[in-house]
Amino acid sequence: MRSLTGLRTFFFHSFSPISLRSSNISTRRTAVVAFANPARTHSSLSFTPTTRRPFDMASSITVYNSLKPGQPVPLIPKEEGKISWYACGPTTYDLSHLGHARNYVSTDILRRILMHYFGFDVNFVMNYTDVDDKIIIKARRARLLDLEREKPYSSGEKRELVSKAFQAYASSNLPLLVSGDATLDENNYQERKEAAYGRVLAGGTLSGEGKPSDPEAKLKMYLNNMDSAAQALKSGTAFDGAEEILLPYLDSLYKETIDTSDHTMFTDLTSRMEKAFNDDMVALNVLAPDAVTRVTEYVPQIVTFVEQIVAKGFGYESNGSVYFDIAAFEKAGNTYARLRPESKNDKALQEEGEGSLSKSLEGKKRSGDFALWKKSKSGEPAWPSPWGQGRPGWHIECSVMASDKLGSQMDIHSGGIDLAFPHHDNELAQSEAYFHECGKGEHTWVNNFLHMGHLSIAGSKMSKSLKNFQTIQDALATTYTARNMRIVFLMSRWNDGVEISPDMRKQADNWEITLDNFFTNIKARLSEAEAPTDRVKDLSLSGTDAAKGGLIAELEKAKQDVDAAFRNSFDTFTAMQVILRLVRDANITMSEKGTSNLPAVEAVARWVTKIVGIFGLDASAAPPYEGLGWASAGATAAADVDPQTAVKPFAAVFSAVKGEVQGLDLSEASVQTLLEQQTPDTEFAELEKSGERDVEKLALPYIRATSRLRDELRVIVSSPTLEPKKKQAILALSDRIRDYDLTDLGVQLDDQTDKPSLVKFVPASRLIAAREEKSALLAEKAKQKEEARKAREKAEEEKWAKAKTSPQDLFKGDAKYQEWDAQGLPTKLADGNAVPKSQLKKLTKEWEKQKKVHEEYLTKFGAA
Incomplete structure (x- = not known):
């Protein structure tokens, strides 16, 4: 079932439904989910001195459970050592954005901690919503626009259509634009926009109070769509640029004309978006679900599920739709809106839960009752049911699919916080109604509801409907790496909201660096000390070692602190701070004590490697994460490495450097010995024969051989007998080896006094960027130095040009004066008055200063 090459591909099949549902499904689609390898091999990890199995400690794990608000409550699985988990998956109608990344990456982190730290066997199920009002609308509108483009419209007819759509869009979404007598058009739009919504555009709110949030973000989205359409009307580009205002208008005109009997119009969209979502999850190193489900594959079971709810008296049919009877549910002793009781009568949320296409559904007994099955109207997909052609309600899908895979009760259900009401509350109600047995009290369908805090930007949640999002694809291409994004989420608690800010990004960057x-x-x-870097060490140090204090004691304290953080509702924020503190202590130890305390520093590094592996920060690592460090971004999986190909660039650098050193014709015996005796090819061959596939280790013989030659050149260049020309050539070669040959391969050489250079593997992109930054700084410094030189020269020229004037002529050309004495000092002003004594005193000082510099000029340049 699992391929072991690189990122594994999982194939999930829909199995027979639970006994209370029909299993007659006409078609079954095999799901291909290419997420990261979940590596479900669990082992007892030595993080604490305890010898108990991880699942024996489950009672000490607490979690923020939305069903029991307040402090974290104990997480007690229904079956020892196992956890059943259902996660609400995406509605596959558009590309996923950073808000989705927040949800699914944070969920993945919790899942990894349970699996790879505590050792639970987690059965993780996720759904794809592939029939939904948003999907129907988007697919239908795309079809209508395609049909409209095919019509033989003249340019004038196209313009008229867009103009009508322009006014209709404003009337529906921006009513202040169309108030008054004059008809709104592209020419008066800007003026009206500023008059009606200028306050919001300037950063204010619609009410004039508080801070901008979702309503203001939605208004700006509407205005952006109108801006594009107005520009399209002005430029005469017809449909191009006006799609967002044209689509709802076309839908209002022609939605009932679309033949939806062929569901491929919808499934083509959802399949494409599902693949894009899967690709995003692979890129983010999110583990694959153990099973996936889709609504369109469960319609017969959904019908049976709804029938059972109706049969138990908790649902009723009206005009071809079926509604959940909240009053009957509560009368039977059940609780509705357990997650968000304060939202129980929130009409806006209720309407949002029903979907935009369901506003005209009729026959509800009470406004809060929600649809289990919706009668399909023209332009909507439909399936047969006892109540006529229709389609599933939004909430019923998760109840049916989760119950099919996990039974009548599950340990964990998760999703974004915005789904708590009405989606999750309605899920709970209809599922508990389905499994309700008279006289046995309320049925518990979910033991723990975990809600991920959503991502916000400028005070509004990131949302497809608000169009204030950055897609995951774009974010990874321009702003984040997968590791960096995961660190951002790790540095906040999973159930807290996250506001993207420069400070938050900076903290994450600093942690990663x-x-x-x-x-x-x-x-x-370790390489310098020729210590192996791949052996597995016991990370659990003895009490005696810990009693010695120092770094070993800090490591033991960090283990305890991280363990406590994980048990406190998976508090990764605290764990990340503990790791950072420990690493800084290890850095100090490494700096102050050198190699004498390397074993302790290595123990820290291996434990930190294990924790960051559990966090999913190394896409190339697998449990039990017993390596050292993490792979650089984009590193090739070890299993896919061809040793000969991998070391070719390193071997080429050594060969070139060796040839150039030979060309220097140096007589020193030490150089000749290195040239003759170094055999990196032989060392590499032995590594290859041993099965080594780590590129860094395979390349090390060539890097060390190159570095040794360079180190010897650095020794020779200090010789007082070396010819200047040869010295210059050696220095140039030495710098080039360090700054270009090896840097371009991702190797950094740190020069050390009286010791071989320290070899470090650093991503080439980072080294090259640092080199270019250094080069730019040097160039800027040289530029500033040259400008300063020119400024000095100019000042010197101006100084002597001024000094050339004799003191007798200093004031003669000044129009402020009309008479001067024999020395050239002014005696009368231009108006005939005598020069004031105070002014004459100042002029005398200037005259004496000029006399001094003029004499210097005569001395330097001679008489003119």
Whole structure:
């Protein structure tokens, strides 16, 4: 079932439904989910001195459970050592954005901690919503626009259509634009926009109070769509640029004309978006679900499920739709809106839960009753049912699919916080109604409801409907790496909201750089000491060792603190701070004590490696995460490495450097010995024969051989007998080896006094960027130095040009004066008055100063 090459591909099949549902499904689609390898091999990890199995400690794990608001409550699985988990998956109608990343990455982190830290066997099920009002509308509108483009319209007819759509869109979404007598058009739009909504555009709110949030974000989205349409009307580009205002208008005109008997119009969209979502999850190193479900594959079971709810008296049919009877449910002793009781009568949320296409459904006994089955109207997909052609309500899908895979009760149900009401509350109600047995009290369908805090930007949640989002694809291409994004989420608690800010990004960057440098330095130090970097060590140090204090004691304290954080509702925020503190202590130890305390530093590095592996921060790592450090972004999986190909660039650098050193014709015996005796090819061959596939280790013989030659050149260049020309050539070669040859391969050489250079593996992109930054700084420094030189020269020229004037002529050309004495000092002003004594005193000082510099001029340049 699982391929072991690179990222594994999982094939999930829909199995027979639970006994209370029909299993007559006409078609079954095999799901291909290419998420990251869940690696479900669990082992007892030595993080604490305890010898108990991980699942024996489950009672001490607490979690924020939305069903029991307040402090975290104990997480007690219904079956020892196992956890059943259902996660609400995406509605596959558009590309996923950072808000989805927040949900699914945070969920993945919790799942990894349960699996790879506590050792639970987690059965993780996720659904795809592939029939929904948003999907129907988007697919139908896309079809209508395609049909409209095919019509033989003249340019004038197209313009008229867009103009009508322009006014209709404003009337529906921006009513202040169309108030008054004059007809709204592209020419008066800007003026009306500023008059009606200028306050919001300037950063204010619609009410004039508080801070901007979702209503203001939605208004700006509407205005952005109107801006594009107005520009399209002005430029005469017809439909191009006006799609967002044209689509709802076309839908209002022609939606009932679309033949929806062929569901491929909808499934083509959902299949495409599902694949895009899967690709995003692979890129984010999110583990694959153990099973996936789709609404369209469960319609017969959904019908049977709804029939059972109706048969028990908790649902009723009206005009071809079926509604959940909240009053009957509560009368039977059940509780409705257990997650968000304060939202129970929120009409806006109720309407949002029903979907935009369901506003005209009639026959509800009470406004809060929600649809289990919706009668399909023209332009909507439909399936047969005892109540006529229709389609599933939004909430019923999860109840049916989760119950099919996990039975009548599950340990965990998760999703974004915005789904708590009405989606999750309605899920709970209809599921508990389905499994309700008279006289046995309320049925518990979900033991723990976990809600991920959503991501916000400028005070509004990131949302497809608000169009204030950045897609995951775009974010990974321009702003984040998968590791960096995961660190951002790890540095906040999973159930808290996250506001993207520069400070938050900076903190995440600093955390990543600190760990990256730590791993690089410890591996370099171990390599320098020729200590193996791949052996598995017991990370549980004895009490005697811990009693010695120092770094070992800090490590033991960190283990306890992280364990406590994980048990406190998976508090990764605290765990991340503990790791950072420990790494800084290890860095100090490594700096102050050198190689004498390397074993303790290595123990820290291996434990930190294990924790960041559990966090999913290394896409190339697998449980039990017993390596050292993490792979650089984009690193090739070890199993896919061809050793000969991998080391070719390193071997080429050594060969080139060796040839150039030979060309220097140096007589020193030490150089000749290195040229003759170094055999990196032989060392590499032995590594290859042993099965080694780590590129860094395979390349090390060539890097060390190159570095040794360079180190010897650095020794020779200090010789007082070396010819200047040869010295210059050696220095140039030495710098080039360090700054270009090896840098371009991702190798950093740190020069050390009286010791071989320290070899560090650093992503080439980072080294090249640092080199270019250094080069730019040097160029800027040189530029500033040259500008300063020119400024000095100019000042010097101006000084002597002024000094050339004799003191007798200093004031003669000044129109402010009309008479001067024999020395050239002014005696009368231009108006005939005598020069005031105070002014004459100042002029005399200037005259004496000029006399001095003029004499210097005569001395330097001679008489003119």
